[in-house]
Amino acid sequence: MKLFVSSDIEGTCGIAHWDETEIGKPGYDRFSGQMTKEVAAVCETALQSGKTQEILIKDAHDSARNLKAEELPEEVKILRGWVGVPCNMMAGVRGCDAAVMTGYHSGAYSDGNPLSHTSNTHNMFVKINGEFASEFRINAMFAAYCGIPVLFVSGDRALCASAETIVPGIVTAPVSEGMGGAALSVQPGRALKMIRTGMTKVMEVLPADPAEQKAYLRSKVIPLPEKMHVEVCFKDLEAAQHGSNYPGAVRDDAKQISFDTADFYEAVRFLYFVL
Numbered sequence: 001m002k003l004f005v006s007s008d009i010e011g012t013c014g015i016a017h018w019d020e021t022e023i024g025k026p027g028y029d030r031f032s033g034q035m036t037k038e039v040a041a042v043c044e045t046a047l048q049s050g051k052t053q054e055i056l057i058k059d060a061h062d063s064a065r066n067l068k069a070e071e072l073p074e075e076v077k078i079l080r081g082w083v084g085v086p087c088n089m090m091a092g093v094r095g096c097d098a099a100v101m102t103g104y105h106s107g108a109y110s111d112g113n114p115l116s117h118t119s120n121t122h123n124m125f126v127k128i129n130g131e132f133a134s135e136f137r138i139n140a141m142f143a144a145y146c147g148i149p150v151l152f153v154s155g156d157r158a159l160c161a162s163a164e165t166i167v168p169g170i171v172t173a174p175v176s177e178g179m180g181g182a183a184l185s186v187q188p189g190r191a192l193k194m195i196r197t198g199m200t201k202v203m204e205v206l207p208a209d210p211a212e213q214k215a216y217l218r219s220k221v222i223p224l225p226e227k228m229h230v231e232v233c234f235k236d237l238e239a240a241q242h243g244s245n246y247p248g249a250v251r252d253d254a255k256q257i258s259f260d261t262a263d264f265y266e267a268v269r270f271l272y273f274v275l
Contacts, residue, residue, distance in 0.1 A: 001206070001213060002054040003046055004096035004148070006089050006139060007039045009061040010105035010115040011155025013175040013191035016183040018115060023063055034188055035061070036068040038102045038154060038175075041195040043073050046100075049203035051213070056096060060089035061103070086265070086272035088119075089135060090142050098217055099143045100202070102195070104155035104163075106178065107134025112158020113178040119275040124233040124255070126271065129225055136163055138271065141224060145264045149220030151202045154195050156183075167222055173198040228267045231258045232274055243274035 009021050012035045020027035039057060046052045055076040059067045064081050072078065083091040093099055106112030109125035109132055118126045118135055126133040128141070136159060140150045152171045153163045160172035173194040176185035186194065207213045233256040234240045244251040249270070250258050259270045 001052040001097045001217075002056065002095070003043075003052045004090075004093045004099040004143075005039060005042055005055060005057045006060045006093075006099065006101045007035060007057060007067065008089070008101070008103040008105065008135070008155075009035045009066060010103065010113060010117070011159060011176070012038060012103040013188050014183065014185040015176070016114055016181075021062060021115070023065070032066045033068065033071075034191075035066055035103050036071050037188075037192055038195055039067060040072050041192045042100055042102055042152070042154075042199050043076055045196050045199035046203060047073055047075055049200075049206070051203055051206050051208060056092050058089060058092050086269040087142050088268075088272060090139050093143055093148060094146050096148060097214075098220075099148050099150045100152040100199070101136065101139065101150065102154045104136045104153050104159050105134070106156055106158045106162070107132055107137070110134070110158055111178055111180075112162075113156040113176075114181045114183055116178070119271065122235055122239055123275060124235055125231075126233075126275070127229075127231040128267070129227075129229055134159060134162060137166055138268065140167055140222065141264055142268055144222045144224055145268075147218070147221055149217055149222070151220065152198055154191075154198070167220075169220065171198045171201050224264050227260065227262050228264060229258060229260050230267050230270060231256060232271070246270060246274050249274065 019025035020031045057078045106116040108118040110116045154173035157174035157177035160174040175191040
């Protein structure tokens with residue numbers, strides 16, 4: 001199996017302030033270190049199972065230059081920086097067999113994380129078919145579009161609960177939870193144990209036989225809706241005006257636009273250009 005890991009930071013254990021997510025700001029070094037440890041826990045557990053030999057990691061936060069490569073297993077490859085494609089945080093997932101996510105967070109318009117947002121902080125919310133869309137929802141749907149299941153996610157408690165409704169049977173590791181403008185987290189070492197335990201569960205049920213493994217992974221791919229109605233509510237008028245010029249976009253009101261499609265890739269491309 002070739003495993004894909006998409007790693008974000010706002011759902012990393014203990015993170016509570018935007019400064020802790022930005023290179024050069026107070027606390028960043030500590031949390032980029034924890035982000036790296038959480039990714040390493042996933043990778044080491046997967047490799048130790050003997051059921052995966054290739055791992056591609058997408059550094060998927062902000063600059064996409066956060067992970068400390070020297071602290072990761074030597075078997076992995078790391079995609080740093082932004083490729084400039086609509087799949088964004090999932091760049092590189094095509095050609096992999098399964099995906100996992102670390103450090104993921106609640107989406108915009110959620111109180112599940114003091115840093116809740118979807119893609120950036122310029123929108124009030126993103127919805128797909130009337131459901132608030134986190135980055136996890138969008139990325140899990142893109143994985144499904146590629147025929148790839150998402151087997152595991154770590155992050156805040158609300159995000160993990162949401163993931164369990166989006167991807168039945170997914171294994172989660174809720175390492176923190178939002179409390180207003182604060183984050184209540186487990187101890188960082190405990191978070192690593194939770195992630196290892198979760199990934200162990202994932203690998204234990206994965207068949208060792210290649211043919212059985214492929215059949216199992218196919219059965220875990222979530223179905224996509226036949227049609228998608230995508231809504232974006234911006235915080236300011238200028239962004240809504242700008243986004244309304246995207247081909248096929250509709251200006252719903254002063255701050256909201258929408259887009260309809262039967263092709264999820266077109267939905268992702270719409271979000272890539274308007275957000």
